[in-house]
Amino acid sequence: MTWDEMLVNFPQLSDAAPAWNYVNRGISQMYDYSKNPGFDVNRDFNPDLNYVPKAKDFPGNSSSPGWFITPEAQTVRDVYKSLQEEYGKVDVFVDLHHQGMYYVEGTADEVTLSLSAQFVPDPNTAAGTKYAKYKDAYNYDYSRQLNLAAYNELQSYGNSPFKNITLYSQGLDLPGTALGTFALNGSGTVLFEVAGQTQTMGQKKKGQLVKAVERGLTGIIQAVADGTVENLNPQAYEKIPLTSNRPAN
Template sequence: MSPGTPDQQVYSVSGFTDHAELTQKLQKIEEVSNGVLNLEVAGYSNQGLEIYKATVGHGDKVVMVQSEIHGNEKTGTVALVNMLKQLATNNSPKYKQLREEITIIAMPMMNPDASDANRRGNIMSWEEVVEDFPQLENAQPSWNYYTWQNEIWDYASNPGFDVNRDFNPDLDYVPQASDFPGNSASPGWFITPEAQTVRDVYKEAHDEFGKVDVFVDLHHQGQYYVEGTEDEVTLSLSGVFVPDPKSEEGAKYSEYANQYNGDFAKQLNVAAYQALQGVGNSIFNNISLYPQDLDLPGTALGSFALNGSGSVLFEVTGQTQSFGQKKKGQLVKAVETGLYGIVEGVADGSVYEIDPGEYENIPGTER
């Protein structure tokens, strides 16, 4: 959700998955699964790289998961590919039942240009946006347009956008010049092809199933501590990205009040938390609640939450540009464990029995 760089040293990310490797791995899983995994090209990045949609299962409950909306946040892609392989090729009764109960729609590495460049923003100029949307010719560039430069990143010569601010709760929104430059508390515009692709996949699933029950977004953050301890956070969770439309603070979202389900989002978060706590005495217990009281309708999480999805944020510790492959295996396993907690809880119905109030007992994040 927000950048965090523990130090300025740049580590190798060669041990993580690049776009070419992702393509090979997904195609191999589809082949080995004998059609259990359905792989499609959902769209293309601004630089013409494929954005994949991998579907497993045929149940009525829909779980949509995406990774690498920020291209330097890579553990989620590894975890998601690992899960897809297991879900699509394991024919034990447990996994057969999961496929019966749920449909998983995965979009690993949905911002492939940024991933291959190992940077947060995509690769796209404002001039290209105006080419796509001539009505924006006299508008100011959006506030999430990166043109700065420092000792690590050079957006000055190769600009781009924070794609995770380019979503809008109105899934049919068409960019209007009067809505620019906007700010972090305003909806986005669907001006990037990456955000457009995710929106289209979400809308298609919504039309087919009537609802996308769960939306999970896999991110990284800085290095923080579990509140009240000296334990470094392994993973932070959250289910709150906009104020409740039924509240006074969230009144501006009142048109979404009947579909927003904040309690379900909290139940999903608790399911992930409990799965991680169940690992035993380990770093997997160092789970915290991401800062609350957010108002971010331009994020995928905020937009889809307002459209009725129980939304969950995973924030793994450390950015890859500063953390490299250190603890990679543990961090990937933490993401997988939390995701399975959600998927299994939705599949067997146990998540619906969780007291949403347990969400408040997840310790906070000390920054």
């Protein structure tokens, strides 16, 4: 979707500078954005689920909320709100992404996937003061417990690529992501950041990565369903290995 196509639905933005996450030049991962411009949809979310786009809020930046100007973000937001209306709360939100090729810190083991529970500063801390109105809903411990449920499930497969799980970058402030937005609205959140890109893997490797996500999700579902997720020590999340850009010698 081009910027001009978006303006058809949001004419009040006609004088706004294009959003920082609108990409219309360059080539990335074999995709030519000069010929096929569009938005980084995962920066188009806003903790205020009733937010209406305003020209003064553009172009924004990575550490500011998004605007719900893309159909994809609007659809996810609308489904989320409908679940809130039906159940009062959305307990868990899981987001699947792809990353580059990384290593388990201190080893030469290639990362199968990275997990994360942290996308914005905790509103109950000094660093998260700007999100203070969400402090009663935000539950970082529960998010960490959910991540541990996935991590423990994958570790249970022993000496295999399924054990090569790391923490994604921490200390983030990304309220425009779906995970940041829904964490502030009270959901336990889990990021699965899977190694590589779909077009860079062979069939066998892709199958292995799909199975890793499947097993991690199964661990979360089972732990939530039987209540054992609440018995996990949130602090154990901090012991999950970090991610490294290069292998250890």
